[in-house]
Amino acid sequence: MTDTTTPRPELPDHLSADPRSPHHxxxxxxxxxxxxxxxxERSDVExxxxxxxxxxxxxxxTLDRKGKPxxxxxxxxxxAFYR
Incomplete structure (x- = not known):
């Protein structure tokens, strides 16, 4: 049974997991x-x-000079898809 209380937004063409990115x-x-x-299927995409x-x-x-991967x-x- 699926949860229909909150509609899922459409997945964008460009998406970033970094909250500081304009694509987040x-x-x-x-x-x-x-x-x-x-x-x-990959689970490590940033x-x-x-x-x-x-x-x-x-x-x-490996980390960059700011400590990020x-x-x-x-x-x-x-x-891209919703699970």
């Missing part, structure tokens, strides 16, 4: 989001853009 939409993160990259076909994922445990940009087929 808090209402979308109230729901469980899934990302399929090159037909495989940012994506469907129209440009890329995702940003952490590069292991260093991100790699991978190109391919991107699909």
């Amino acid at each position: 939409i808090a209402a979308v993160f109230e729901h469980d989001i899934g990302i399929r990259f090159n037909d495989k 940012e994506y853009c469907i129209s440009e076909g890329w995702v940003k994922v952490p590069a292991g445990k 260093l991100l790699l940009k991978l190109k391919g087929k991107v699909e």
